[in-house]
Amino acid sequence: MPRFSIPEQELVYSGHVACPGCGGGLAIRYMLKALGPRTIVSIPACCWAITSGPFPRTALKVPTLDTAFETTGASISGLRAALDALGMKDITVVGYAGDGGTADIGIQALSGMIERNTDAIYFMYDNEAYMNTGIQRSSATPFGAWTTTTPADMDGTWKTEPKKSMMAIVVAHKIPYAATVSIGFPEDFVRKVERAKSIKGSRFIHAFCPCPPGWKYSPENTIKLAKLGVNTNVFPLYEVENGVYKITMKPSKPRPVKEYLGTQGRFKHLTDEMIAQIQERTDKTWNNLLALEGFSKEHPYCGL
Ligand SMILES: Cc1ncc(C[n+]2csc(CCOP(=O)(O)OP(=O)(O)O)c2C)c(N)n1
Ligand code: SF4
Ligand SMILES: [Mg+2]
Numbered sequence: 001m002p003r004f005s006i007p008e009q010e011l012v013y014s015g016h017v018a019c020p021g022c023g024g025g026l027a028i029r030y031m032l033k034a035l036g037p038r039t040i041v042s043i044p045a046c047c048w049a050i051t052s053g054p055f056p057r058t059a060l061k062v063p064t065l066d067t068a069f070e071t072t073g074a075s076i077s078g079l080r081a082a083l084d085a086l087g088m089k090d091i092t093v094v095g096y097a098g099d100g101g102t103a104d105i106g107i108q109a110l111s112g113m114i115e116r117n118t119d120a121i122y123f124m125y126d127n128e129a130y131m132n133t134g135i136q137r138s139s140a141t142p143f144g145a146w147t148t149t150t151p152a153d154m155d156g157t158w159k160t161e162p163k164k165s166m167m168a169i170v171v172a173h174k175i176p177y178a179a180t181v182s183i184g185f186p187e188d189f190v191r192k193v194e195r196a197k198s199i200k201g202s203r204f205i206h207a208f209c210p211c212p213p214g215w216k217y218s219p220e221n222t223i224k225l226a227k228l229g230v231n232t233n234v235f236p237l238y239e240v241e242n243g244v245y246k247i248t249m250k251p252s253k254p255r256p257v258k259e260y261l262g263t264q265g266r267f268k269h270l271t272d273e274m275i276a277q278i279q280e281r282t283d284k285t286w287n288n289l290l291a292l293e294g295f296s297k298e299h300p301y302c303g304l
Contacts, residue, residue, distance in 0.1 A: 006190045007033040016059035018051035021219025023209030023226060024125045025051070026183040028060075028096055031123055031205075034193035037062060039092045040083075042076050044106065045069040046098035047132040048125070072097040073109030076120040092197055093120040099140035100130040103164050114173040114202040121196050121203045124166060127211035135214045139164040142234075143281070144274055146216075146266040158269065162281070166206055171240050174301060176201040179239035179248075182208040184226030188248055192239055199241075208235040216265025225263060232260045233286040238293070243300030245293040257282050 011032035018025040024047055032039065042065040043049045049066055052059045067075040072095035079093045097106060102124040110122060129147050130136040137147040142163045145152075152158040170178050177199045181189040189207070196203040210225040212218065217225065229235040230249060234257055237249040257279045261267040270278075296302045 006030065006186050007036075009033060009036070011037060011039075011061045012052075013059045013061065016051050016053060018047065019211075019213055019219065021210075021212045021222040022047070022051070023183050023211055023222055024048055024098075024127060026222075027123075027125045027181075027189075027207045027209050028052075030181075030183065030186055030189050031094070031096070031193055031207075032060070032062060034190045035092050035094060035121075035197055038090055039094060040065065040079055042067050042072055042079060042093070042095045044072045044075075044095075044097050044101045045132070046101050046125075047127075048096060048098075050132060069101055070105040071109055072101060072106050073111070073113035073118075073122060075109075076122065077113050077116065077118045080118055080120050095120065095122045097122070097124055098131070098138075099124060099126040099128060100136075100138040102126075103139045103166050107169075110170075111173065114170060114175050114204070117176070117201045119200055119202070121193075121205065123193075123205045123207065125207045125209045127209045127214055128163070129211075129214050131211050131214045140166070144261075144267060144270055144278060146269065147214075152269045166204075167238075167240070170204040171243070171301065173202075174243070175204055175240075177239070177241050178204040178206070180206045180208070180235065180237050182226045182230050182235060182237060183210075184208075184223050184228075184230060185237065185249065188237055192248075195239070195241075214266070216268075217263055221263060225260070228255065228260045228263065231255045232257045233282050234260055236286060236289055238289060240296075243296060243302070245289070245296045247289060247293050254286075 012029045039062045076095040136149045141159045145159045150159040179192040231251045232255045238247040
């Protein structure tokens with residue numbers, strides 16, 4: 001019986017400067033456990049460009065490139081080409097970018113990278129807003145949420161648009177492998193990153209990463225929230241390999257979304273009517289995912 005159910009090796013030093021309870025901190029730790037030391041990470045402007053340590057100090061035990069906000073996809077394409085030219089084919093190249101850096105300003109470079117099928121992993125750690133610059137909305141911020149640019153101080157000033165589906169976008173590029181992970185389920189998380197590592201071509205991981213100051217909850221509840229997001233079907237865990245969907249966790253009795261929303265100050269203004277609307281949208285998305293899982297077995301990349 002192994003002592004640990006995920007790799008024991010640590011590639012993140014203690015002493016980084018992320019907030020207590022930072023979901024993004026656990027995500028990079030689990031990601032590097034799965035990828036191992038023969039890895040180069042490219043990090044654009046985001047919390048983890050700062051919290052991993054200002055040059056010449058770093059909390060990461062692997063080589064890191066600090067890159068411009070919009071360039072993650074391009075920078076990992078360049079790193080891959082350089083390593084290949086040097087004959088260093090065994091090194092894994094990974095981009096570790098926030099939701100703003102991925103779903104907003106970096107989407108063009110990401111699209112180009114996947115369309116060329118660059119042999120690299122793009123890892124999006126999603127805390128659902130621009131946290132490093134003071135909690136502004138991104139296209140990955142969910143419907144109804146408070147942020148400083150969606151202040152929720154009167155009717156209709158909360159985020160009125162739904163969260164962008166990055167998984168659907170990358171799958172539409174015919175990517176070889178894409179998966180969602182949550183820091184609340186480390187074994188599922190590590191297994192998927194290991195699977196991504198074993199595949200050639202472009203791979204995309206979308207990680208659910210609660211953020212105490214941005215979501216307005218107490219840091220000790222990070223793991224509880226990371227699990228609740230999955231157990232309410234707000235953030236389903238699934239993978240798509242060569243166009244075939246597989247849901248990797250199906251809550252036998254999903255918890256009501258009210259439980260998840262109620263634990264976070266960013267949703268405290270929501271009325272019962274809005275909560276019912278969010279529940280309805282969540283059920284619909286889950287049912288669509290179940291249908292995709294069934295249909296795509298016969299018709300990979302179906303509907304795209
Ligand atoms: C071109 C450009 N515009 C704006 C910024 C300022 N900026 C730095 S980090 C950041 C927010 C990043 O948000 P996200 O990618 O979600 O990562 P997080 O901070 O949430 O970890 C912004 C707007 C920048 N560095 N470069
Ligand atoms: S603001 Fe959020 S994402 Fe940024 S370091 Fe703090 S907890 Fe982590
Ligand atoms: Mg963010």
